[in-house]
Amino acid sequence: MGKKEKQFVEEITPMEVDFAQWYTDVIKKTDMVDYSPVKGFMVIKPYGYAIWENIQQFMDKRFKDTGHKNCYFPLLIPESLLQKEAEHVEGFAPEVAWVTHGGNEELAERLCVRPTSETIICSMYSKWLDSYRDLPFLYNQWCSVVRWEKSTRPFLRTSEFLWQEGHTLHETYDEAQEETLQMLGIYKETAEELLAIPVITGQKTEREKFAGAYATYTMEALMHDGKALQAGTSHNLGQHFTKAFDISFLDRDGTLKNPYHTSWGVSTRLIGGIIMVHGDNRGLALPPGIAPTQAVIVPVASHKEGVSEAAEKIYEELRYDFRTEIDDRDQYSPGWKFNEWEMKGVPVRIEIGPRDLENQQAVVFRRDTLEKQVCPLDQLKDTVSSLMKDIQKNLFEKAKAMREQNTHVATDAEMFKNIMKEKPGFVKTMWCGEESCELKVKEETGATIRCIPFEQEKLGETCPFCGEKADKMVYYAKAY
Amino acid sequence: MGKKEKQFVEEITPMEVDFAQWYTDVIKKTDMVDYSPVKGFMVIKPYGYAIWENIQQFMDKRFKDTGHKNCYFPLLIPESLLQKEAEHVEGFAPEVAWVTHGGNEELAERLCVRPTSETIICSMYSKWLDSYRDLPFLYNQWCSVVRWEKSTRPFLRTSEFLWQEGHTLHETYDEAQEETLQMLGIYKETAEELLAIPVITGQKTEREKFAGAYATYTMEALMHDGKALQAGTSHNLGQHFTKAFDISFLDRDGTLKNPYHTSWGVSTRLIGGIIMVHGDNRGLALPPGIAPTQAVIVPVASHKEGVSEAAEKIYEELRYDFRTEIDDRDQYSPGWKFNEWEMKGVPVRIEIGPRDLENQQAVVFRRDTLEKQVCPLDQLKDTVSSLMKDIQKNLFEKAKAMREQNTHVATDAEMFKNIMKEKPGFVKTMWCGEESCELKVKEETGATIRCIPFEQEKLGETCPFCGEKADKMVYYAKAY
Numbered sequence: 001m002g003k004k005e006k007q008f009v010e011e012i013t014p015m016e017v018d019f020a021q022w023y024t025d026v027i028k029k030t031d032m033v034d035y036s037p038v039k040g041f042m043v044i045k046p047y048g049y050a051i052w053e054n055i056q057q058f059m060d061k062r063f064k065d066t067g068h069k070n071c072y073f074p075l076l077i078p079e080s081l082l083q084k085e086a087e088h089v090e091g092f093a094p095e096v097a098w099v100t101h102g103g104n105e106e107l108a109e110r111l112c113v114r115p116t117s118e119t120i121i122c123s124m125y126s127k128w129l130d131s132y133r134d135l136p137f138l139y140n141q142w143c144s145v146v147r148w149e150k151s152t153r154p155f156l157r158t159s160e161f162l163w164q165e166g167h168t169l170h171e172t173y174d175e176a177q178e179e180t181l182q183m184l185g186i187y188k189e190t191a192e193e194l195l196a197i198p199v200i201t202g203q204k205t206e207r208e209k210f211a212g213a214y215a216t217y218t219m220e221a222l223m224h225d226g227k228a229l230q231a232g233t234s235h236n237l238g239q240h241f242t243k244a245f246d247i248s249f250l251d252r253d254g255t256l257k258n259p260y261h262t263s264w265g266v267s268t269r270l271i272g273g274i275i276m277v278h279g280d281n282r283g284l285a286l287p288p289g290i291a292p293t294q295a296v297i298v299p300v301a302s303h304k305e306g307v308s309e310a311a312e313k314i315y316e317e318l319r320y321d322f323r324t325e326i327d328d329r330d331q332y333s334p335g336w337k338f339n340e341w342e343m344k345g346v347p348v349r350i351e352i353g354p355r356d357l358e359n360q361q362a363v364v365f366r367r368d369t370l371e372k373q374v375c376p377l378d379q380l381k382d383t384v385s386s387l388m389k390d391i392q393k394n395l396f397e398k399a400k401a402m403r404e405q406n407t408h409v410a411t412d413a414e415m416f417k418n419i420m421k422e423k424p425g426f427v428k429t430m431w432c433g434e435e436s437c438e439l440k441v442k443e444e445t446g447a448t449i450r451c452i453p454f455e456q457e458k459l460g461e462t463c464p465f466c467g468e469k470a471d472k473m474v475y476y477a478k479a480y
Numbered sequence: 481m482g483k484k485e486k487q488f489v490e491e492i493t494p495m496e497v498d499f500a501q502w503y504t505d506v507i508k509k510t511d512m513v514d515y516s517p518v519k520g521f522m523v524i525k526p527y528g529y530a531i532w533e534n535i536q537q538f539m540d541k542r543f544k545d546t547g548h549k550n551c552y553f554p555l556l557i558p559e560s561l562l563q564k565e566a567e568h569v570e571g572f573a574p575e576v577a578w579v580t581h582g583g584n585e586e587l588a589e590r591l592c593v594r595p596t597s598e599t600i601i602c603s604m605y606s607k608w609l610d611s612y613r614d615l616p617f618l619y620n621q622w623c624s625v626v627r628w629e630k631s632t633r634p635f636l637r638t639s640e641f642l643w644q645e646g647h648t649l650h651e652t653y654d655e656a657q658e659e660t661l662q663m664l665g666i667y668k669e670t671a672e673e674l675l676a677i678p679v680i681t682g683q684k685t686e687r688e689k690f691a692g693a694y695a696t697y698t699m700e701a702l703m704h705d706g707k708a709l710q711a712g713t714s715h716n717l718g719q720h721f722t723k724a725f726d727i728s729f730l731d732r733d734g735t736l737k738n739p740y741h742t743s744w745g746v747s748t749r750l751i752g753g754i755i756m757v758h759g760d761n762r763g764l765a766l767p768p769g770i771a772p773t774q775a776v777i778v779p780v781a782s783h784k785e786g787v788s789e790a791a792e793k794i795y796e797e798l799r800y801d802f803r804t805e806i807d808d809r810d811q812y813s814p815g816w817k818f819n820e821w822e823m824k825g826v827p828v829r830i831e832i833g834p835r836d837l838e839n840q841q842a843v844v845f846r847r848d849t850l851e852k853q854v855c856p857l858d859q860l861k862d863t864v865s866s867l868m869k870d871i872q873k874n875l876f877e878k879a880k881a882m883r884e885q886n887t888h889v890a891t892d893a894e895m896f897k898n899i900m901k902e903k904p905g906f907v908k909t910m911w912c913g914e915e916s917c918e919l920k921v922k923e924e925t926g927a928t929i930r931c932i933p934f935e936q937e938k939l940g941e942t943c944p945f946c947g948e949k950a951d952k953m954v955y956y957a958k959a960y
Contacts, residue, residue, distance in 0.1 A: 036554045037561060037603050038591060046549035046619065053550065069526035070533065074516045075555075075593070075624055075640055076577070081517060094583050097556070099593065101578040102628040102639075111518060113555070113579065113593070123517050133811060139526065143624070144555055148582040159582075160555055331613060 012343070014281045019225040023153070026275055030284050030344050033154040040152040040159035044268065047344065048155075050292035051271055052162060056142065058194050058289070059164065059266070062186045068138040068166060073120050075143075076111035081119045085244040088118065091211020095147045097159075113146040118212065118237070118263055121167045122245035129169065131250045135259060136179070137169040155272035156229075156480050163267035169247070169259040173238070176260035180236040183264040184217045187232035195270060196287040196396040197221045197277050198403055199231060200426070200475055202451030207435050210263075214238030220450040220475065222403040223276035226424035228450045228477035231273050234264035272480070277399050278368075284345025285367050287395050288388040294322040295384055296346045300334045300353030310357050310377075314350060317381055322388065342367060347391045348384055368394050412464045416476070420445045426477050430470035432463035441465055447476045492823070494761045499705040503633070506755055506763050510824050513634040520632040520639035524748065527824070528635075530772035531751055532642060536622065538674045538769070539644065539746070542666045548618040548646060553600050555623075556591035561599045565724040568598065571691020575627045577639075593626040598692065598717070598743055601647045602725035609649065611730045615739060616659070617649040635752035636709075636960050643747035649727070649739040653718070656740035660716040663744040664697045667712035675750060676767040676876040677701045677757050678883055679711060680906070680955055682931030687915050690743075694718030700930040700955065702883040703756035706904035708930045708957035711753050714744035752960070757879050758848075764825025765847050767875050768868040774802040775864055776826045780814045780833030790837050790857075794830060797861055802868065822847060827871045828864055848874050892944045896956070900925045906957050910950035912943035921945055927956045 011029060015022040027033045032048030044052065060070070076099055083089045096112040114120065125137060142164045152158045166183060170176040184201055191197045199219035209216035213235040221231045242248070242258040251257045278285040288294050295318055299311040311326055318324040327337050334351070341349050351363040364375045364383060368391045375383045406425030410416035419427050431438070431449065442448050456473050463470040491509060495502040507513045512528030524532065540550070556579055563569045576592040594600065605617060622644045632638045646663060650656040664681055671677045679699035689696035693715040701711045722728075722738040731737045758765040768774050775798055779791040791806055798804040807817050814831070821829050831843040844855045844863060848871045855863045886905030890896035899907050911918070911929065922928050936953050943950040 034604060034607070036600065037558055038554050038556050041554035041556065043554065043604055044552040046551050049551045050549070052552075069530070071526050071529045072524040072532075072624075072642060074518050074521035074523065075626065076518050076521065078517055096583070097579045097591075098581040099577045100580045103575050103577075111577075120516065124514060124523055127514070133809075144552075146555065162552060329613075 012281060012283060015224060015279075020153075022279075022281070023272075023276065026279055026283050026343075027154050032271070035154075038159075040149055042154045042158050042160075044162070047292055048271060051274070051286075051290050052268055054290040054292070055190065055194065055270060056164075059186065059190055060142075062189070063140050063164075063166070066138075066182065066186070068140045068168075070141060071139050072141055072143070073114075073117050073124065075114055077114055077117075077120045079110045079112060081123055082112055084119060084122075085212045085241050087240070088212035092116065092147075095149065097146045097148055114143075115145055115147045116263075116265070117141065117143075117145075117165055118167065118241055119245075122241045122247060122261075125167075125169060125242075126245050126247040129247055129249050129259065132171050132252055135169060135171045135249065136175065137167075138179075139168065140164055140166040153272075155268055155275070157269075161267045161269065163265050165263060165265045168262045169242070170262070171249075171251070171259060173260050176238075176262050177236055180215075180217060180234045180262045180264070183262070184219065184232070184234040187219050187234065187264070187266055190266070191219055191221065191231055191270075191273075192396065194287070194289040195274055196289070196392055196399060197231070197273055198396065198400040200451060200453050202453035202475070204233070204451060205435070205438060205449050205474075207438055208449060210235045212237060212240050214240060218451050220477070221273050221277060222406060222426055222477070223273070223480070224279070224402070225276070226406055226478070228426065228475075228479040229269070229273045229276070230450070230479060231270060232264075232266035235262060237261040237263060277402075278395050279345070283343030285395065286345035286347060288347045288392050291345065291347050292323060293325045293344075293346050294388060295324045295348040295350060296341050297324065297326045297350045297352065298334055298337050298341070299326075299328060300351055300356075302328065302330075304354040306357050307352065307354060310352050314352065314362065314377070314380060318384060321381070322384060338365075348387050350380070350384075366391055368398070409459055410464055411460050416441075416464060417445055420447055420478070424478055426450070426475045428457065428459060428473060428475055429464050430460050430462065431472050431474040432466055432468040432470045433472060434463075434466065434468070437463060437466045437468075441476065446478050448479055450475045450477050450479060492761060492763060495704060495759075500633075502759075502761070503752075503756065506759055506823075507634050510764050512751070515634075518639075520629055522634045522638050522640075524642070527772055528751060531754070531766075531770050532748055534770040534772070535670065535674065535750060536644075539666065539670055540622075542669070543620050543644075543646065546618075546662065546666070548620045548648075550621060551619050552621055552623070553594075553597050553604065555594055557594055557597075557600045559590045559592060561603055562592055564599060564602075565692045565721050567720070568692035572596065572627075575629065577626050577628055594623075595625055595627045596743075596745070597621065597623075597625075597645055598647065598721055599725075602721045602727060602741075605647075605649060605722075606725050606727040609727055609729050609739065612651050612732055615649060615651045615729065616655065617647075618659075619648065620644055620646040633752075635748055635755070637749075641747045641749065643745050645743060645745045648742045649722070650742070651729075651731070651739060653740050656718075656742050657716055660695075660697060660714045660742045660744070663742070664699065664712070664714040667699050667714065667744070667746055670746070671699055671701065671711055671750075671753075672876065674767070674769040675754055676769070676872055676879060677711070677753055678876065678880040680931060680933050682933035682935075682955070684713070684931060685915070685918060685929050685954075687918055688929060690715045692717060692720050694720060698931050700957070701753050701757060702886055702906055702957070703753070703960070704759070704882070705756070706886055706958070708906065708955075708959040709749070709753045709756070710930070710959065711750060712744075712746035715742060717741040717743060757882075758875050759825070763823030765875065766825035766827060768827045768872050771825065771827050772803065773805045773824075773826050774868060775804045775828040775830060776821050777804065777806045777830045777832065778814055778817050778821070779806075779808060780831055780836075782808065782810075784834040786837050787832065787834060790832050794832065794842065794857070794860060798864060801861070802864060818845075828867050830860070830864075846871055848878070889939055890944055890956075891940050896921075896944060897925055900927055900958070904958055906930070906955050908937065908939060908953055908955055909944050910940050910942065911952050911954040912946055912948040912950045913952060914943075914946065914948070917943060917946045917948075921956065926958050928959055930955045930957050930959060
């Protein structure tokens, strides 16, 4: 390995040494993101943005297949609207950006840049809804939101991020609850099938729920460093907002009622999850489903007769089925390119040189296992096709095994603290249901209840912290 | 026609009576848009937003096919960055919204909500560019921008709107100029082939160009009321910004140079153009290319045996090839539904009732010509398919004929003023090239030079206003 070839690998801090630095190195060196002149705001570069586009496409189809339509609501929300739902304003007011001047004039009322759009959307829904016949309202918007964060990290926590936010109204509580869980189901499908990230789904505690929600449901993923990432949430908002915003409809029985309400969102944070679940000390490892480039062709000794043409021919053969690139830059050596594409996490690399050409074959490298195989040229397309499926599946299985290895059971407080100190990850415990107990654990260990999972297990009869009777099992973890 | 059936038509103010009111009636009654609690900001409802999605899809593909990649830059721009390019700040500063507080703290420097992103993007490009090998930079972003407008109208001029903005860097002036014109070409293709709106392309005068541009190119369309709509612009920015922002690269000859720069954008304003070019006193008439619903099936007497099933069968037959809906609402009469779908501009309506079913046929109505035809059920798909092409073509031809009818030549000032008073539209004249002359015409008639078209005609030797020698032909019009 020459000096230049080694450069990439050396530049990434090993995750065992400093996980936060590893993350920063990976996102910067793979050209996914950059820091902007505005503190806490990030620029999403093409390589990061293309991943977001692939996520959008997958989800948007599923939103539409389940009857949702997209629309667009204003970026700016009057302060008086934000204040209408008491818990909501308490949760969000401390972290919004305020517009006070438009052009050269001071505004009569401050406007906040949307941190989330429940309030502005509810103000419109109250105009739009008349009769039970109008229900359900099934709308979604793709946009950016701003939350003024003190400490930020690209994708994971930034003062502006991209997301989608669905906002629906329903005639009955049961329908709203069904919608809430349906959308969480689509999020889980996105995480597991597209991003190859296994998730635990369940309900948030009162302490951890969305400001203004009746109940919040979540999917939680485990990162390489043993910390959890809240990867998507779906809220049953009950009638909290529909009452506060006077949204009502004439029901079948001739009486006026407030509808039931949900909202649900995932954001560019998912990209942080992809990095921290699949990445390694060589850089990214991207699931084929969202990889901007699924296969890259690197000609070796491309000045030799026939090599460029053979690479071009492979490109033409693959490009209609896979997002394919050919790397014909002449200022870099093949070794340098191999390292760069490995770092960028491209699932499959195809190398072709004069000797390969002689044998009518190519070398095929897969990023997830770092294995190379020789493949006859006439079988290349089939090989790449089955590799894509294999890699997608293998990344999911690896991530699941990693999560299982880092999921522990604690039946007493001492055990819990030791795990949190020595081998952090998910810790399953019974929980008494008391917020005071949950808060005490957080203060002592930094861990929070990630969720009360739908899949319950009976680990005992009592809460390991207070000794009271406990009939719920929860996942604790330190979290991003 | 019953009372309910007539309601729609009566509710839309005829365009001959009050064009502005006609426009407002149409956008409100067709559920494209609504006014929000923030003055000048609109809500784009699903029926309007779906049109934007169809435009996005068409354009995004063409951007990518020509090598552009999407990315995302911050919403907020520091005041000091906005001020770096002198003409630019002069043009935009009076109409931006200012964020002065984040959370509970006052910011050290005000941030403006982006009115356009040249400045923030250039600040990043100066970090990213090193060598001629990195060029060209071909990036685009889809986002919303805010410009504080005093007087607004949905889609046409609002304080927030959705758009795309492309920002590219090139090694040479010629490449930048080629890019500028290539993107204008894609805009023209979008307008004419997708939106069925014929456009005049050409260059803006110095007075009308973008704040900070070296040269601005535009496409201009003519609305039903004889006013022009600037429907998309592409700017060759020369080195104005790249010098102001210290963007440089090491060129092939080993010297540092400032690259050449372009930007180009179209916005949701295009939707206003679709309404005002194709609409009539019954409401919208949408080109099939962007219609959210291309074909609607209305069962007649659907309680009669077999009707619902037949409608369903047609739906299943059409839905994979066309954006199809079936209107089975039982609270409305077929006549009411016919009117509603006509108003919403759906290109093709299919009616099926018991008598049609007996004859194994359906009635097919086309929105553009208001013609009905009877069609055997087994030919329905082919008929709808060829109608889509016909309607798309016919709407374009009608719009072109309308434009030609309202395009006049003026060879003296008197003639010009009479046309502007009596039958406004495009007026072609020769122009001396003097800004003072252009300004005087604007003050006296309200008309501005829309562009110096690429397709020049020699209408005379002198400027009709000042009598000086003139070698350029221009299009004048009153404009939105």
